[in-house]
Amino acid sequence: xxxxxxxxxxxxxxxxxxxxxxxxxxxxxxxxxxxxxxxxxxxxxxxxxxxxxxxxxxxxxxxxxxxxxxxxxxxxxxxxxxxxxxxxxxxxxxxxxxxxxxxxxxxxxxxxxxxxxxxxxxxxxxxxxxxxxxxxxxxxxxxxxxxxxxxxxxxxxxxxxxxxxxxxxxxxxxxxxxxxxxxxxxxxxxxxxxxxxxxxxxxxxxxxxxxxxxxxxxxxxxxxxxxxxxxxxxxxxxxxxxxxxxxxxxxxxxxxxxxxxxxxxxxxxxxxxxxxxxxxxxxxxxxxxxxxxxxxxxxxxxxxxxxxxxxxxxxxxxxxxxxxxxxxxxxxxxxxxxxxxxxxxxxxxxxxxxxxxxxxxxxxxxxxxxxxxxxxxxxxxxxxxxxxxxxxxxxxxxxxxxxxxxxxxxxxxxxxxxxxxxxxxxxxxxxxxxxxxxxxxxxxxxxxxxxxxxxxxxx
Numbered sequence: 001x002x003x004x005x006x007x008x009x010x011x012x013x014x015x016x017x018x019x020x021x022x023x024x025x026x027x028x029x030x031x032x033x034x035x036x037x038x039x040x041x042x043x044x045x046x047x048x049x050x051x052x053x054x055x056x057x058x059x060x061x062x063x064x065x066x067x068x069x070x071x072x073x074x075x076x077x078x079x080x081x082x083x084x085x086x087x088x089x090x091x092x093x094x095x096x097x098x099x100x101x102x103x104x105x106x107x108x109x110x111x112x113x114x115x116x117x118x119x120x121x122x123x124x125x126x127x128x129x130x131x132x133x134x135x136x137x138x139x140x141x142x143x144x145x146x147x148x149x150x151x152x153x154x155x156x157x158x159x160x161x162x163x164x165x166x167x168x169x170x171x172x173x174x175x176x177x178x179x180x181x182x183x184x185x186x187x188x189x190x191x192x193x194x195x196x197x198x199x200x201x202x203x204x205x206x207x208x209x210x211x212x213x214x215x216x217x218x219x220x221x222x223x224x225x226x227x228x229x230x231x232x233x234x235x236x237x238x239x240x241x242x243x244x245x246x247x248x249x250x251x252x253x254x255x256x257x258x259x260x261x262x263x264x265x266x267x268x269x270x271x272x273x274x275x276x277x278x279x280x281x282x283x284x285x286x287x288x289x290x291x292x293x294x295x296x297x298x299x300x301x302x303x304x305x306x307x308x309x310x311x312x313x314x315x316x317x318x319x320x321x322x323x324x325x326x327x328x329x330x331x332x333x334x335x336x337x338x339x340x341x342x343x344x345x346x347x348x349x350x351x352x353x354x355x356x357x358x359x360x361x362x363x364x365x366x367x368x369x370x371x372x373x374x375x376x377x378x379x380x381x382x383x384x385x386x387x388x389x390x391x392x393x394x395x396x397x398x399x400x401x402x403x404x405x406x407x408x409x410x411x412x413x414x415x416x417x418x419x420x421x422x423x424x425x426x427x428x429x430x431x432x433x434x435x436x437x438x439x440x441x442x443x444x445x446x447x448x449x450x451x452x453x454x455x456x457x458x459x
Contacts, residue, residue, distance in 0.1 A: 029056075046078075107152045110149055147228060148224035193251070197211060309447060338439055342438065351365070
């Protein structure tokens with residue numbers, strides 16, 4: 001990867017690609033000026049080139065890669081959003097993909113290969129060396145989103161009986177070593193992990209000292225089948241820079257580093273936000289059809305819950321006919337309850353994802369959210385009751401909406417945390433289903449409380 005030329009300004013102060021730069025590349029592509037394309041985009045950073053590709057129209061992406069030729073960096077592929085990456089891979093020949101795989105770290109190579117058809121995978125793997133092919137095939141056998149998929153298979157391991165001098169000479173003479181590393185891993189003859197030697201400790205030790213004498217045996221190990229989200233939490237909890245990945249027998253398979261975890265954290269955070277909004281794994285680069293498909297199912301579920309809320313309203317149609325003001329005020333109760341429930345639910349979903357909420361503190365947190373909902377209900381009951389009194393000139397109507405506000409916001413706070421916890425206990429992702437249930441509860445309770453109290457007190 002090379003840095004961008006100084007004379008080409010790529011991004012504005014907020015970090016977004018400059019429209020002028022993107023437009024200049026588009027014009028060069030439209031006019032088939034390959035040399036100008038290479039001047040503009042041939043030496044920019046992989047991440048910048050990936051952003052540029054994602055900004056282009058679908059038909060221009062393949063044209064850009066063709067125009068760049070040898071200036072196209074394989075590292076760009078790992079920076080692309082999944083839908084765009086798949087489209088770009090379709091534009092490349094299997095020979096080009098195989099060459100890209102050779103240039104990338106094993107975890108990035110797995111990212112490129114994992115979604116390809118089995119026949120294409122086999123063809124690309126066949127073009128690699130036996131050791132490269134074996135490492136990638138082994139990684140592809142692990143479950144999606146597992147540590148085995150995330151790990152790098154390139155690392156430095158040495159036996160405990162070697163001296164510091166032998167280890168340094170080995171690293172100087174061996175060509176096939178990772179480009180970047182901070183740890184030396186110590187293993188026995190069967191490749192079971194014994195411990196680690198930080199690189200700085202190795203360089204500060206005298207050559208005759210044995211590796212066993214400077215080995216740190218307190219190492220946090222990660223099993224290959226462990227989910228990547230759990231791995232990310234362990235990195236955060238124990239302040240890890242890198243961690244070894246082992247099989248069920250304790251044999252070392254690879255290494256996960258902090259830069260890999262940063263990508264996982266971003267991916268998991270985006271996934272939770274998307275699921276809370278009901279858009280699944282949608283990306284800004286998705287096609288109209290894919291976006292429509294992702295959103296339709298969620299909207300259909302919401303339609304069903306809206307019909308349920310409307311049915312509750314229909315139970316009080318006679319009450320509404322006698323006092324039209326009720327129809328005007330109903331959305332206030334439902335909306336406030338829905339927002340209060342969403343606040344509680346968002347905190348709960350995130351706390352469950354990070355394991356900050358569990359059996360130990362569940363009762364305390366549930367009590368807190370219920371009290372917050374109740375107190376907010378009283379505060380807003382005063383505000384809304386006063387507004388309704390001055391608006392409609394009826395203190396009875398003000399008292400009704402105030403009472404309904406207290407009931408609905410207390411229920412919203414309580415169910416905002418109970419629903420995610422219940423879904424988690426049922427092994428259902430709370431981020432996916434919580435908002436539907438919480439919204440349904442707050443709508444139904446809000447309408448029923450408001451209209452039911454109105455029917456008792458006002459009609």
